[in-house]
Amino acid sequence: MQEFLGDASHELRTPLTVIKGYVEMLSKNQLKEDADKERAFSRVGTEIQRMETLVQDLLLLAELGESGARDIEKIDLSEILTAHGTDFITLNPERKVNLAIAQGITIEASRDYIARFIQNALTNIVRHTDASVAVNISLTPRGKSAELIIEDGGKGLPESAYREDIRSLNRFDKSRSRENGGSGLGMSIMSAVIQKLGGRFSLRKSSLGGLAIVVELPLVKD
Numbered sequence: 001m002q003e004f005l006g007d008a009s010h011e012l013r014t015p016l017t018v019i020k021g022y023v024e025m026l027s028k029n030q031l032k033e034d035a036d037k038e039r040a041f042s043r044v045g046t047e048i049q050r051m052e053t054l055v056q057d058l059l060l061l062a063e064l065g066e067s068g069a070r071d072i073e074k075i076d077l078s079e080i081l082t083a084h085g086t087d088f089i090t091l092n093p094e095r096k097v098n099l100a101i102a103q104g105i106t107i108e109a110s111r112d113y114i115a116r117f118i119q120n121a122l123t124n125i126v127r128h129t130d131a132s133v134a135v136n137i138s139l140t141p142r143g144k145s146a147e148l149i150i151e152d153g154g155k156g157l158p159e160s161a162y163r164e165d166i167r168s169l170n171r172f173d174k175s176r177s178r179e180n181g182g183s184g185l186g187m188s189i190m191s192a193v194i195q196k197l198g199g200r201f202s203l204r205k206s207s208l209g210g211l212a213i214v215v216e217l218p219l220v221k222d
Contacts, residue, residue: 012055015047071110074220077146078105078139084118085137094131100138105146106220109197117193121150121213129154134208141219145199148215153208 022040031037078101085099134153194201199217206212
């Protein structure tokens with residue numbers, strides 16, 4: 001809870017400061033030119049959208065920190081990942097996207113949580129890599145677990161970051177996301193979702209040269 005409150009206060013401070021500043025300037029008629037007024041309204045709108053994203057992400061983090069999980073059921077991870085991967089290909093026609101998804105892989109999980117994890121991972125790629133960067137999405141059975149890897153050919157993280165703990169990586173994610181309109185909580189959410197489902201979450205250097213998100217989730221027992 002302490003970390004949640006720290007994230008909330010810190011991440012909401014920047015958009016609130018921007019909104020407050022422009023509202024004060026507009027209310028005091030300090031912006032005379034129409035172009036300046038339009039820019040002010042545009043910036044306020046952008047920061048409001050950012051705050052909405054922040055609030056949604058913070059609420060999800062709070063939920064993930066509570067005991068229990070929503071709607072745990074047997075789900076076909078292969079089917080869900082294929083659907084998201086196909087959507088990603090359709091919406092990003094300039095990218096070379098390779099899907100290597102073994103079929104029939106079933107896990108016990110929340111469909112909503114899994115969807116949110118995949119969406120966050122793919123959104124991070126869109127935000128932090130060029131539109132032509134290659135992406136690999138794979139799902140493979142590994143003994144009693146399913147291994148899911150989402151990787152890209154972007155710039156990745158600094159070499160030292162792969163040796164850091166997830167808390168340090170979260171701090172890096174925040175600074176990186178502010179430059180691209182994200183909430184800065186994507187890494188926290190992805191890690192929390194997988195931990196909630198009894199899996200393992202890690203980051204490593206991708207074979208494509210960028211970042212690889214690696215997840216292990218327990219398979220449904222026969």
